[in-house]
Structure formats: C-alpha cells, structure tokens
Amino acid sequence: MISRVAVVPHPPLLVPELSPGSAGPLREACLAAVSRLGDRWLAVGGHDEDLTIEPQSAGSFGGYGVDVPVSLSRDRIGPSDLPLPALVAGWLRERAGAASVRVRLIERRTEPADCARLGKQLADADETGLLVLADGSNRHGPRAPGSEDGRAPGFDRAVAEALANADAEALLALDPRLAEDLGAGGRAPWQALAGLGPGWRAELLYSAAPFGVGYHVAVWEREHQSK
Numbered sequence: 071m072i073s074r075v076a077v078v079p080h081p082p083l084l085v086p087e088l089s090p091g092s093a094g095p096l097r098e099a100c101l102a103a104v105s106r107l108g109d110r111w112l113a114v115g116g117h118d119e120d121l122t123i124e125p126q127s128a129g130s131f132g133g134y135g136v137d138v139p140v141s142l143s144r145d146r147i148g149p150s151d152l153p154l155p156a157l158v159a160g161w162l163r164e165r166a167g168a169a170s171v172r173v174r175l176i177e178r179r180t181e182p183a184d185c186a187r188l189g190k191q192l193a194d195a196d197e198t199g200l201l202v203l204a205d206g207s208n209r210h211g212p213r214a215p216g217s218e219d220g221r222a223p224g225f226d227r228a229v230a231e232a233l234a235n236a237d238a239e240a241l242l243a244l245d246p247r248l249a250e251d252l253g254a255g256g257r258a259p260w261q262a263l264a265g266l267g268p269g270w271r272a273e274l275l276y277s278a279a280p281f282g283v284g285y286h287v288a289v290w291e292r293e294h295q296s297k
Contacts, residue, residue, distance in 0.1 A: 104168075
C-alpha cells in the first residue's frame with residue numbers, strides 16, 4: 071500500500087553530467103524528497119501513450135547528450151529505450167539507493183476522472199513509495215521554452231498550493247485544456263496523485279520556474295505514518 075509520495079519534475083538537467091551546476095537547488099530538493107520513499111517504488115508520469123515499464127529495464131541519457139546509464143532496479147536485465155520520465159525515475163532510484171522502481175505512464179490527455187481512477191487503483195500497489203514525475207507550465211517569462219504566457223504563474227501557483235496542502239480536490243480541478251495550452255505535462259500525473267484520496271500531510275520542498283518551466287517538489291505522507 072502506498073504510504074509515502076514524492077512529487078518531482080523530470081527535466082534532463084537534474085543529471086549533473088547533462089547540466090553541471092545549473093540546477094543545484096532543484097536537484098537537492100528532488101533527492102531529499104525521494105530519500106523518504108523507502109526501498110521499492112512505483113512511479114507515475116505522463117507520456118504519449120499508456121505504458122507500464124517493469125523494474126528489470128535499463129536505459130541511458132545518451133539521447134540527451136551524454137551517455138549516463140541508469141536502471142530501474144539492482145537486478146536489471148538489459149538496456150531498452152526508456153522514455154524520459156522512466157530515465158529520471160531510474161536515476162533518482164540509484165541516487166537514493168532504493169531496490170527498484172516500476173513505472174506507470176499515463177497518456178497526457180487522459181481525462182481527470184480517469185486519472186483519479188487510476189490513482190485509486192495505484193493506492194493499493196505492492197510498493198510503499200509513489201514517485202510522481204510531473205512538470206509545470208513551460209511558458210514562464212520571455213525566455214521560456216514554450217514562449218511567455220501570462221496565465222502560467224497563476225497556474226503553477228495553484229499547483230504549488232495544492233501540493234503544499236495535500237489538496238486532492240484542487241488538483242482534480244486543474245483544467246486539462248488550460249494545462250495543455252500552458253505546456254504543463256504534469257497535469258495527468260498530478261490528478262492521478264489526487265486519486266489516492268484523503269488522509270495525507272504534505273510538505274512543499276521547492277517551487278520555482280528558474281528556466282522558464284514550473285518545477286515543484288513535494289512530499290506527502292499518510293497521517294498515521296510516524297516522522
């Protein structure tokens with residue numbers, strides 16, 4: 071049963087070999103968050119299609135400029151072509167020293183109710199730690215990857231507040247069309263998180279848009295869990 075959650079973004083710049091020195095505070099927050107997940111993780115992220123990737127898989131960041139190998143478990147079978155969320159999940163797993171991470175990717179246009187339904191199913195997974203891989207809007211400021219949009223700050227501010235307060239209703243209220251307009255690929259994973267239901271306490275570790283993209287790092291723990 072899922073008892074702890076770490077919410078992180080998944081840009082390649084988290085990996086020092088790909089972006090030395092430019093994302094230190096964000097990287098540190100992500101590593102602090104996943105350090106609380108325990109030994110076996112389930113990860114959920116957005117993708118072009120629904121996809122499950124088992125822990126025996128491995129891959130590399132070679133497609134992003136540097137051949138940094140990663141694996142989803144200590145007992146990997148061999149390399150495969152892993153999507154970016156799975157690569158980041160594997161990289162974070164290795165940094166945290168966890169045994170394994172199973173990755174469940176959701177088609178990005180999945181309706182909120184279907185995302186929440188999936189989250190409700192994932193709540194009873196064999197793993198105890200859930201890693202939510204989700205980026206905010208890519209339209210913050212004039213140098214943003216998706217060009218500037220004045221609605222981006224308000225959108226990501228609402229996401230940060232929802233994550234800080236374990237507010238599932240606020241996450242489910244995120245507008246899929248607005249999220250798509252703003253280039254916020256994390257909308258579906260956040261709404262899957264909302265499907266876990268009530269009874270969580272939350273801590274927001276990081277929330278900023280240092281590279282024109284909204285990045286949020288948070289930890290949720292079930293209220294009955296000891297600190």
